[in-house]
Amino acid sequence: MTLEEYKETLQLEQAPSQLDKPLQAMWYAANGNWEKAHDLAQELNDSASAWVHAYLHREEGDISNAQYWYSRANRSVPHSTLEQEWDMIVSTLL
Numbered sequence: 001m002t003l004e005e006y007k008e009t010l011q012l013e014q015a016p017s018q019l020d021k022p023l024q025a026m027w028y029a030a031n032g033n034w035e036k037a038h039d040l041a042q043e044l045n046d047s048a049s050a051w052v053h054a055y056l057h058r059e060e061g062d063i064s065n066a067q068y069w070y071s072r073a074n075r076s077v078p079h080s081t082l083e084q085e086w087d088m089i090v091s092t093l094l
Contacts, residue, residue, distance in 0.1 A: 022048040
């Protein structure tokens with residue numbers, strides 16, 4: 001799936017089931033369901049989920065919590081916009 005194809009799924013009522021949990025979390029984040037996205041990000045203990053978790057706390061404005069999760073994901077806090085980071089995360093995870 002390409003980034004553009006993924007973005008097309010944002011029109012659906014729920015995330016496609018074939019997506020892994022980090023990509024489902026990013027789907028819900030894009031659709032304004034932060035709680036569902038956060039719940040999915042917390043289900044796994046891997047670097048992809050930690051990166052998504054970090055993004056969600058950055059989006060929330062909880063920078064100290066975001067920094068913790070970026071560290072768990074072995075990533076630096078980005079200087080990009082949230083939209084740019086969303087694209088980067090989704091592109092990388094696809």
